[in-house]
Amino acid sequence: MNSVFVYCEIDGGKIADVSLELMTKARALAHELGVEAEAIALGENLGWVPEVCGKYGIKRVHIADDKRLKHFLTLPYERVLCSVFEHERPQIALFGATSEGRDLSPRVSSALHSGLTADCTSLQIGSYTDAKTRKEYQNLLFQIRPAFGGNIIATIVNPDCRPQMATVREGVMKREEAATPVKCEVVKIDTQSLLKDADFVVEILSRQMEEQAINIKGAPIIVAGGYGVGSREGFEKLFELAHLLGGEVGASRAAVDAGFADHARQVGQTGVTVRPKLYIACGISGQVQHTAGMSESQMIISINNDPDAPINQIADYAVVGDVHEVLNHFIAAYKRNSK
Incomplete structure (x- = not known):
């Protein structure tokens, strides 16, 4: 349990902005915990991914490069992530609160019997004492989000299960490249032996993408x-x-x-x-x-x-x-x- 993982959402030949924002946050969390920031990317022709990850201070990226994974498919993506997380046992795993992240993260969380907090607005490291057992926990991820219709701000912790998982919406975290880029180590995932025919019972026949008519996200x-x-x-x-x-x-x-x-x-x-x-x-x-x-x-x-x-x-x-x-x-x- 020596890393903070970010799931890299990839589409159109680039890493989604929300994933780059989470890399920035993962770098800060990993530094505070004294561990490494890592990423996982699935898709086709991903040779460019390590360079981008290195710019954001990610020390290691796990890559599943397979033409069958060109577009997001729930079952094979879930199998790959569960396999990597079971082997690497990260402390923290972060996902974007996108349609893809909201589909994938709860499935991974359920398979690994791990907790998941959705739509966090802040992530911090802190200590926690269980009110009943008086057991003390150090270096937990404080997953902070509005609750009860926004009437309160809830701080959620996951003391015992790993990884501590959270989704974060785009724009919540600041996006910033590392002051000094790092050389990102590549760990190749053997999808040929890992993935089964049953993982591909759903087939994508076509994709229709329409540009958003209104996009205020980048307005100054x-x-x-x-x-x-x-x-x-x-x-x-x-x-x-x-x-x-x-x-x-x-x-x-x-x-x-x-x-x-x-x-x-x-x-x-x-x-x-x-x-x-x-x-x-x-x-x-x-x-x-x-x-x-x-x-x-x-x-x-x-x-x-x-x-x-x-x-x-x-x-x-x-x-x-x-x-x-x-x-x-x-x-x-x-x-x-x-x-």
């Missing part, structure tokens, strides 16, 4: 609206300001549920996680479900008619007033000063 500036904006028409001012600033429009779940904005624009626990340079929150109360998805923004400006709104507690600048009036002033001032 986001103007987000909440239920306080009042209507879909009220969002037009947000679009106008976002266009002037060269940004995108986001929304809280309450605004999306009310039909003010499309779900693809939803920021928060049940939407996307963003880290823009500037986040302008318009008519958003700031409940934990929303702030979980934007609190890491470099600068936050809140516009709200309630001076005690929770969003004001994390905002760098809080403007108290009617959201539409304030937006009109913002737009007029920008036009006036950008001539």
